[in-house]
Amino acid sequence: xxxxxxxxGPLSVPEGAIVSxxxxxxxxxxxxxxxxxxxxxxxxxxxxxTYSSGNKEDGRFTAQVDKSSKYxxxxxxxxxxxxxATYLCAMRASGVGNTPLVFGKxxxxxxxx
Amino acid sequence: EAxxxxxxxxxxxxxxxxxxxxxxxxxxxxxMSWYRQDPGLGLRQIYYSMNVEVTDKGxxxxxxxxxxxxxxxxxxxxxxxxxxxxxxxxxxxxxxGNYGYTFGxxxxxxxx
Numbered sequence: 001x002x003x004x005x006x007x008x009g010p011l012s013v014p015e016g017a018i019v020s021x022x023x024x025x026x027x028x029x030x031x032x033x034x035x036x037x038x039x040x041x042x043x044x045x046x047x048x049x050t051y052s053s054g055n056k057e058d059g060r061f062t063a064q065v066d067k068s069s070k071y072x073x074x075x076x077x078x079x080x081x082x083x084x085a086t087y088l089c090a091m092r093a094s095g096v097g098n099t100p101l102v103f104g105k106x107x108x109x110x111x112x113x
Numbered sequence: 114e115a116x117x118x119x120x121x122x123x124x125x126x127x128x129x130x131x132x133x134x135x136x137x138x139x140x141x142x143x144x145m146s147w148y149r150q151d152p153g154l155g156l157r158q159i160y161y162s163m164n165v166e167v168t169d170k171g172x173x174x175x176x177x178x179x180x181x182x183x184x185x186x187x188x189x190x191x192x193x194x195x196x197x198x199x200x201x202x203x204x205x206x207x208x209x210g211n212y213g214y215t216f217g218x219x220x221x222x223x224x225x
Contacts, residue, residue, distance in 0.1 A: 034212050043117075043203050043216030044156070088156070092212070100146070100171055101214065105155035 003027055006089055006104030015113050019076040023089035023104045026070065030091040030102075033065050035074045038086045038106065047087075048074065079111045115140045119204050119217035126194055126224055134189045134220050136204035144207040145187040146171070146214070147179065149200040156203070162187055194224040 006023045013019055021035075031052055036044035048063040050056045056063045062075040072091070076083055089104040117138045126132055138145065147159040148171075158171030162181040176198055178190040187206075191198060204217040 032212050034214075036216075041219070043205075043218050045216065046213060049212040090156075100158045100161060101156075103156040105153070 004089065004091065004102050004104045007107055008105055010108040010110060012110045012112060013079055015079060015081060015111055017079050017111070019079050019083070019109060019111075021074040021076075021087050021089075021107050021109070023072050023091075024070055025072070025091060025102075027091075027093065027102075028067075028070070029093035031094040032092040033063070033072050034090040034092075034101070035061075035063055036088040036090060036103075038088060040085075044088055079109075081111050081113045084110045115215065117204055117206050117215050117217035119202075119220050121220060122218065123221050124223070126222070128195055128224055129193050132191050132194060132222075134191075134202060134204075134222070136187045136189065136217060137185050138187075138204075138206040138215070139185065140206060140208070140215065141184065142206035142208050142215075143184070144209070144214075145181065146205045146207075147177070147187070147189050148203045148205065149173065150203060150219075151200050159189070159202075191222075194222075196224050198222065199224050 004025045034049045035047045037047045038044040053065045053067045060077045064073040086106040086108045088106045090101045093099040120135045146161045148156045150156045157173050160179040162168045202220045205214040207214045
């Protein structure tokens with residue numbers, strides 16, 4: 001079983017739709033959870049981050065972490081064409097030293113006007 | 114502007130010809146890291162540095178070297194590049210190493 005699983009899509013939705021992106025993971029030591037957005041020919045940019053379980057909201061974006069199920073989600077409300085990108089989940093265990101970020105393979109999202 | 118700068122953006126080279134990809138950050142971050150991104154494999158960590166003169170191997174370090182002589186710079190060295198190192202490379206930095214990684218714009222390397 002891969003450490004982080006993410007459906008690669010592609011996912012195509014109409015403008016204004018609610019988008020749900022998900023990742024599952026197997027390592028119970030993961031404590032830091034992130035979502036990155038990557039536009040074509042660009043580096044990933046941090047969108048949301050949470051520590052341990054719970055929800056976090058930022059504008060149209062909501063990140064959820066369910067550690068009991070080893071499942072994280074990113075919801076995008078009122079999706080816009082500018083949201084079209086690849087979304088990468090990433091997570092990291094706590095600890096001193098190199099506990100590296102482990103990325104999902106990314107979900108490609110297209111929002112159609 | 115806070116940023117991570119990588120150079121060059123694009124590079125085509127031949128097998129065995131040593132090359133260096135530079136990375137510089139202007140945020141006084143302690144943590145810096147190199148990743149490669151390949152279709153179907155996602156982002157994988159090559160090397161990592163927690164501070165000056167402190168480096169550590171990531172998941173795929175074979176064929177790469179790094180150095181961290183100054184806090185702002187973290188070059189990636191390929192002593193003898195091979196075609197399987199053809200990839201998209203990203204440098205990233207972070208203040209804490211927990212989250213908030215800032216990525217550079219990437220270097221697309223082709224080894225023929």
